[in-house]
Each structure stands twice: as structure tokens, then as C-alpha cells.
Amino acid sequence: MQTIQQQWFGNIRGDILSGIVVALALIPEAIAFSIIAGVDPMVGLYASFSIAVIIAFVGGRPGMISAATGAMALVMVNLVADYGLNYLLAATILTGIIQILLGVFKIAKLMRFIPNSVMIGFVNSLAILIFMAQVPHVLGEGFITYVFVAVTLIIVYTVPRFIKGIPAPLIAIIILTAITFIFGIELKTVGDLGTITQSLPSFFLPDVPFTLETLQIILPYSLALAVVGLLESLLTSQIVDDMTDTKSDKNREARGQGIANFITGFFGGMAGCAMIGQSMINVKSGGRGRLSTLVAGVFLIFLIIVLGDIVVDIPMPVLVGIMVMVAIGSFDWSSFKYAVTAPRADAIVMIITIVIVLYTNNLAIGVVTGVILSALFFVASISKVKITEQDGTYIVEGPLFFASTQNFIQTIEQATSNNIIIDLSSSHLWDESSVGAVVKVVSKLEEQGKTVSVVGLNPASELLYQKLLGITTSL
Amino acid sequence: MYQHILLAADGSENSIRATVEAIKLAKCSPTSIIEVVVVTDFDKSKQDILHTQSSESLLLKRKRKISNVEQLLKNEQINYKITFLKGAPGPEIVRYANELKVDLLVIGSRGLNSLQEMVLGNVSHKVIKRVDCPALIVK
Incomplete structure (x- = not known):
């Protein structure tokens, strides 16, 4: 400066x-x-x-x-x-x-x-x-x-x-x-x-x-x-x-x-x-x-x-x-193009911000609503994990946290094969809910007499996983 | 030959042709350097800031605009650097070229926005009139 x-x-x-x-x-x-x-x-x-x-x-x-x-x-x-x-x-x-x-x-x-x-x-x-x-x-x-x-x-x-x-x-x-x-x-x-x-x-x-x-x-x-x-x-x-x-x-x-x-x-x-x-x-x-x-x-x-x-x-x-x-x-003036080409959620947030300002005659209310709305959209979009199955191997893509675990549990619970591998190498465990979800799914499948292994945890996720399970031995 | 070649570029078809000619001239001497100068109009700032989340992504966006020019220079293994300037394109290019006392200015005959040129007149024409160094307009 x-x-x-x-x-x-x-x-x-x-x-x-x-x-x-x-x-x-x-x-x-x-x-x-x-x-x-x-x-x-x-x-x-x-x-x-x-x-x-x-x-x-x-x-x-x-x-x-x-x-x-x-x-x-x-x-x-x-x-x-x-x-x-x-x-x-x-x-x-x-x-x-x-x-x-x-x-x-x-x-x-x-x-x-x-x-x-x-x-x-x-x-x-x-x-x-x-x-x-x-x-x-x-x-x-x-x-x-x-x-x-x-x-x-x-x-x-x-x-x-x-x-x-x-x-x-x-x-x-x-x-x-x-x-x-x-x-x-x-x-x-x-x-x-x-x-x-x-x-x-x-x-x-x-x-x-x-x-x-x-x-x-x-x-x-x-x-x-x-x-x-x-x-x-x-x-x-x-x-x-x-x-x-x-x-x-x-x-x-x-x-x-x-x-x-x-x-x-x-x-x-x-x-x-x-x-x-x-x-x-x-x-x-x-x-x-x-x-x-x-x-x-x-x-x-x-x-x-x-x-x-x-x-x-x-x-x-x-x-x-x-x-x-x-x-x-x-x-x-480029907003018209933006409304068409931007991601759907962004365009909706922009339009809703305008509508709320015009309706309430208050710029501040419009901005605050817009910020909250876009935060919700963000959580919604990031909470979609993509799970693909191939010969009993489930590849999870996307971060696992409180908002995305639901989807993860539901998909993997329905596994039918006897040998199941959950591949988390394209994922990341963020919080207690995600660790809990992995534990829950594994124990549920094991109750059904299946063998389950979790692979590909990145070091940070591994650390969180062990910490939350009370395992104190280092990696 | 020409040591310091200033190449005005905006990523348009025309500036690609200008780049090709600049490369030919730069190849005459192994120590030549092409400085690509990209001018962003003041009036674009507001729109650019509104439509990018951070100054870093804005820089990336502006670099992408002339990626075709950069690719060409890379392929031909020419010494080059890129300079971003702000202001009215014509006067800004002239100011920069005169200030640095470059050996040659290369510019396309027409830029991206032909409608604007119809109203405001040809940028390259104005530049050539006011610049102190030799200049090459590429059709």
C-alpha cells in the first residue's frame, strides 16, 4: 500500500x-x-x-x-x-x-x-x-x-x-x-x-x-x-x-x-x-x-x-x-444474460433478492434474505454425494458431513453383495455425523453377515475417524 | 532487430493475426521479447467485479481471454510477458508504449467489438497517429 x-x-x-x-x-x-x-x-x-x-x-x-x-x-x-x-x-x-x-x-x-x-x-x-x-x-x-x-x-x-x-x-x-x-x-x-x-x-x-x-x-x-x-x-x-x-x-x-x-x-x-x-x-x-x-x-x-x-x-x-x-x-445490464447462463440456484437467488427488495421496499432485507437463501442452496448442492457401485465396491464422491450423510447411508444400506468395499478416496469426512454414518453403515451390514471394508480415507479423515472412535494410536 | 516488441491484444481473431506477425519479427533475433499488453476499459470494472467472486478469479478470467495468443507464443518458444493495464484502450496503449520507449508496436486493425468501433472510431488508427515508435497494423 x-x-x-x-x-x-x-x-x-x-x-x-x-x-x-x-x-x-x-x-x-x-x-x-x-x-x-x-x-x-x-x-x-x-x-x-x-x-x-x-x-x-x-x-x-x-x-x-x-x-x-x-x-x-x-x-x-x-x-x-x-x-x-x-x-x-x-x-x-x-x-x-x-x-x-x-x-x-x-x-x-x-x-x-x-x-x-x-x-x-x-x-x-x-x-x-x-x-x-x-x-x-x-x-x-x-x-x-x-x-x-x-x-x-x-x-x-x-x-x-x-x-x-x-x-x-x-x-x-x-x-x-x-x-x-x-x-x-x-x-x-x-x-x-x-x-x-x-x-x-x-x-x-x-x-x-x-x-x-x-x-x-x-x-x-x-x-x-x-x-x-x-x-x-x-x-x-x-x-x-x-x-x-x-x-x-x-x-x-x-x-x-x-x-x-x-x-x-x-x-x-x-x-x-x-x-x-x-x-x-x-x-x-x-x-x-x-x-x-x-x-x-x-x-x-x-x-x-x-x-x-x-x-x-x-x-x-x-x-x-x-x-x-x-x-x-x-x-x-449483463444480468439478463446472467439469469440464463448462470447456475440455476444463482439466478434464482438474484431474482429473489430483487423481488424481496421491491416487495419490502428495503434493500437490507433483500440482501440478508439473499445471503441466507444462497447459503441454503450451497448446503443443498454440496450435500449431494455421488455414489457409484461396481462389483460390491461403492465409490463415494463428494464431502460427507451432517447434510450429506442421509443420502450416503440410504444408498449403501441397500447393498446386496456379500463382500462390500466402501471407497472414500474421492470423499472427505468432515464431522461427527460423517464418522457416525460410516460406523452405522458398517455395523448394519456386518449384522447381516456381510464383510465390509472401508478404504481410501485421506489422512485428515482417518485422523478424525480414529479420534472420534476414541482410538489414540497414531497412524 | 526489434528488441522490445509491444503486442496489443484482446483475444480477437485480429489480434491472433497480429501475434503471428509479431512472432515472425521476434524470431529475427534470439534476444527479442514480445510484451503482450491487454487493456481493460474502466467501464468494464463494475461488471467484472459483480460477476466474479474474487480478484484472483477475475485475473484468471482476464488471462483466459488471451489464452489463444499466449498458446501461440508458447508453441513458437518466444520470450514473452503479459501486462494488464486499465483505462481507455487507445490512449493507454500509446501512453505505455511511449513511456517504455518500445522498439515496435504491433496491433490488429480491429478489435473485438465492431459496434463500438463504428461509434467511437478505430482504436488502432488513433494509436498509430500518437505513438512515437514504429508501428505495424495487421489486417
Whole structure:
């Protein structure tokens, strides 16, 4: 891994330029994600500033961008609707504490247990939810709204081919906001959904009663936020690792996410995490070091303080168009091929993860269900031992453990020949159940007056076999 | 002759033909080395990470893509090494070739994705324009 100095100042020019690009690209997203969560745009903007700046110092993956995200916004919708902003801020602080603890207890190791199918299900359901959250802002808003959404989409998909330096969403915002002014077009704007304050965030305690009841309200949300935030952050860090051919400290990143959320909650910001799209923009724009993340956060708040007046005039349909682009970009389009070509169990896990997220509106529940389901599928598939018989010799292929012994016992019990050899050279005894199964089968067949021999145990299995039978003589 | 030959490859039909020509040139001198350079586009990272369980299996998957090129080099007993790079294929190949001051760049005239080439233009054409060393485009 690089030295601290390299992480900060190894790429000053590239980091400053890419940080500015990311700040410009972050503004529309931070506002739109605030609107998804049902809070003032400032909550998302403050969060993006605060999280980006803190993560620049405490994160484990230099060059990765963290801020207010759609995944987190979607988890907090109900909390905000039922209890309001102060409970969200309290939940954000608690999320931070949970993530710090998970980081301390080396959560990153557990990430390897999350199968691809669940990850793919996660990003796809996230994309679908972001897309669906836009529908209410468009339906029944009139013809001109549809036109603005369409024009925004045309701009964000064609302009990058000609203008590479400035993020296309920002160009769409500038052009279309100007058009509404010039032609006096009446559209719903960001200002109709919240206010923009042109000031730096300040420290305050969330106004909630410090009771057990409050904890009961926020804990489920905080747990879900902690899981979703770490999942997306660790996935993003893997992607940035790959793009830059460098390594990162995943546990430090988990702790860093926690510290960032913990502090952000005290400064009026909503919980956030790493962003795949923005991190990719950063790397592609030349960002590699911690400086890029810091510049992104600082420049973002600078823009808001200077341009806050204009931000409220951004037409909602333009933001909707940008969010549709984000949704399309987040979706893993190779999933359709995956659903057909991947092993049946994996495809089912992916689809079920998506269905459960869409049904419960909760990314965390979908992910947890997906992980459990795939673990069950894994046990089911590994518990199938293949047994072939040839002249009284039974060749067992596959591991023997508590889940696979049933099948083993049933097949071999039915042996008819008088001389039976059980060949375990392609198998492995894993636990007490497997040793018990071998003993059981052998004694049962011997009761019937047959001779049985067990051959081909590998050394580890042999050792376990003797140990569990209480035989202490060495091999 | 050419000591350090850079061969841009992506496992396509065209890069196989490029490999054959690179081998002919490398055989002129026993000390020649062919460096096979494989560029993975930034945009592929997300999909690759989502669809492989670990970075080790991803490396294997990327190596498999050019196994046909590697096999050819092995059969002909050429000194070779493989380098994986990330970024936009064209500019990345140019940067690498210029930085290492290689003696010759060999590249196929067209890559795997012909649809992308229709939209973005020909990678090899762009590379040839900007690279400092002699270059060979193989049809």
C-alpha cells in the first residue's frame, strides 16, 4: 500500500481537477437523493460535504467518493415520513456507531461470504427503486414535464461525446434552467420541495428524547443503513481497487464510513456511503488520491454557498431525467444474460433478492434474505454425494458431513453383495455425523453377515475417524 | 532487430493475426521479447467485479481471454510477458508504449467489438497517429 504522503500528494493536479468534476456531478444527485428521502436538499448537500471531507482523512480507499446516496435515501424514507428529520439525524449517528463497531470487528472478511448473485440483485433493485421514485414527480405533471425529462436524457447521453470536461448532467441543468427563465415556463422546481441555506453546516444535537422508545424506533433503520452502506462501500472499493490496480484497507474503510456518518449526524446531514458512479467518474477524470475526495467535498459546499439562489430554480423534471440516467447506469445490464447462463440456484437467488427488495421496499432485507437463501442452496448442492457401485465396491464422491450423510447411508444400506468395499478416496469426512454414518453403515451390514471394508480415507479423515472412535494410536 | 516488441491484444481473431506477425519479427533475433499488453476499459470494472467472486478469479478470467495468443507464443518458444493495464484502450496503449520507449508496436486493425468501433472510431488508427515508435497494423 502507498505511504500517506503518496495517498495525499501523489497526484495533486489530477486530484484537484477530478475533485472539481465530481463536485459538479454530486450536486444534482445530492439534491435528488434528498428529495427521495423526503428531506430538504440541504440535508443531502451537507451530508455530501461532510462525508466526503471526513472520508478523505479516515477512509481506507484513496480516490473513492462517498456522499449522500440513493441506496441510503431509499432505506430512510419511512423513518422520515413517520418521525421527521431529527429522528433521521439520530439514526445517522447510531448508524455510524454500528459501522465503526463492525469495522473494528473486521466486517470486511464477511463480505467474501456475500455471493455475486446477491450483489447483482442489490445493484439492480437499487436501480429499479431509484427509477420508481421518480415516477410520482412526472405522472400527471403535464406535457411540458415529459418534454423536459426527454430533453434532459438526450443531453446527458449525447453531450459527453463532444464535451468531456464538464459533467453532462450539469450542462443539462444549466441549459434547461436557463430555458425556463427565458421562456417563462412554469415547472415544479427544487425550491417547491425544500429550501437551500447558503451557509456552512453547524453542530447541534438532534432534537429527540433520549429514551428507550427512541432507540427502538431508530435501531432497525440504523441497522439497515449500516448494512446497506457497508455493502455499497465495500463493493465500490473493490471496483476502485480494480480500476486503479491498487489495494485498499476494507476494514479501515468500514470504520471510516462509520466515523463519517457519526459526525455527519451532528451537522444536520443524512447517512451516506460510497458511490459507485461518482467514484468511477473520479478515477476516469484522473483522480487517484485522498485529495480528490477532499476537493470534491469542499468545492461542493463552496458552490452551494455561492450559487444557492440558482439551485432552487432547477426544474424537477431535469433532476428526474438525471436520476433516470443514474438508474440506467446503476443497473447491471449483463444480468439478463446472467439469469440464463448462470447456475440455476444463482439466478434464482438474484431474482429473489430483487423481488424481496421491491416487495419490502428495503434493500437490507433483500440482501440478508439473499445471503441466507444462497447459503441454503450451497448446503443443498454440496450435500449431494455421488455414489457409484461396481462389483460390491461403492465409490463415494463428494464431502460427507451432517447434510450429506442421509443420502450416503440410504444408498449403501441397500447393498446386496456379500463382500462390500466402501471407497472414500474421492470423499472427505468432515464431522461427527460423517464418522457416525460410516460406523452405522458398517455395523448394519456386518449384522447381516456381510464383510465390509472401508478404504481410501485421506489422512485428515482417518485422523478424525480414529479420534472420534476414541482410538489414540497414531497412524 | 526489434528488441522490445509491444503486442496489443484482446483475444480477437485480429489480434491472433497480429501475434503471428509479431512472432515472425521476434524470431529475427534470439534476444527479442514480445510484451503482450491487454487493456481493460474502466467501464468494464463494475461488471467484472459483480460477476466474479474474487480478484484472483477475475485475473484468471482476464488471462483466459488471451489464452489463444499466449498458446501461440508458447508453441513458437518466444520470450514473452503479459501486462494488464486499465483505462481507455487507445490512449493507454500509446501512453505505455511511449513511456517504455518500445522498439515496435504491433496491433490488429480491429478489435473485438465492431459496434463500438463504428461509434467511437478505430482504436488502432488513433494509436498509430500518437505513438512515437514504429508501428505495424495487421489486417
